[in-house]
Amino acid sequence: MAVEDWYKQLPIVTRLYVTSCFLVTAACALEIITPFNIYFNARLIYQKWELWRLLTNFLFFGSLGLDFVFHMFFLIKYSKSLEEGSFRGRSADFLWMLIFGASLLLLIAPFVNIQFLGSSLTFMMVYVWGRRHPYVNLSFLGIFNFTAPYLPWVLLAFSVTLRSNAAVDLLGIVAGHCYYFLEDVYPRMTGRRPLRTPGLVKALFPGDEGVRIVRTPPPAAPHAFPAPGVVPAPGQDPR
Numbered sequence: 001m002a003v004e005d006w007y008k009q010l011p012i013v014t015r016l017y018v019t020s021c022f023l024v025t026a027a028c029a030l031e032i033i034t035p036f037n038i039y040f041n042a043r044l045i046y047q048k049w050e051l052w053r054l055l056t057n058f059l060f061f062g063s064l065g066l067d068f069v070f071h072m073f074f075l076i077k078y079s080k081s082l083e084e085g086s087f088r089g090r091s092a093d094f095l096w097m098l099i100f101g102a103s104l105l106l107l108i109a110p111f112v113n114i115q116f117l118g119s120s121l122t123f124m125m126v127y128v129w130g131r132r133h134p135y136v137n138l139s140f141l142g143i144f145n146f147t148a149p150y151l152p153w154v155l156l157a158f159s160v161t162l163r164s165n166a167a168v169d170l171l172g173i174v175a176g177h178c179y180y181f182l183e184d185v186y187p188r189m190t191g192r193r194p195l196r197t198p199g200l201v202k203a204l205f206p207g208d209e210g211v212r213i214v215r216t217p218p219p220a221a222p223h224a225f226p227a228p229g230v231v232p233a234p235g236q237d238p239r
Helices: 003-008 012-029 042-046 066-084 091-111 118-132 148-161 166-190
Strands: 137-140 144-147 230-232
Touching (some): 012 066, 012 091, 066 091, 091 118, 091 166, 118 148, 144 148, 148 166
Antiparallel strands (some): 137 230
């Protein structure tokens, strides 16, 4: 498949987010802008009114190298899986999930030393995907098997082992769990849905089908979307 055809087949929200990430990261690499102009800084945002930082800090993923390719692969894999899976025909709801997660991360960000929150937002998607695919079996580097809900914790442990900033992953887990509880658990408990998508967001996607997918426990998941280095366990479809 040609790259152009593959790009056009990406669902709309995933395509726009990935494109924005590439453009901003490339602009920094070409020195059109600098990371100092776009990172999250509460003082500059709320005192100097540099409001663009509320958005741009989610769009920068470091230098254009192997690490950037890894992050984009990771982002596309899980964003596309969610938007074409449990959010199929509901791109407005998917965008609202990202807005909720980004807003929550921005509220927490002043209390932690993290300037760019794109990786945390991606980790939130991983958490939600794992929760909505509880019967998918994965294997980490062929060493041990686990089900999808444990994927964020396995990746967190891996980050700690590599001495990476675990706070980035933990923020994503917190945001993902808050969304999962308020959207998937709380409505079943009370019959109320506090994260109902606003009409203004729905108006951006007039072609949405508006059909919510009811998730029932299947005997086995036909497809798994593992992270790099995480492969389906033997007997699982690797697609």
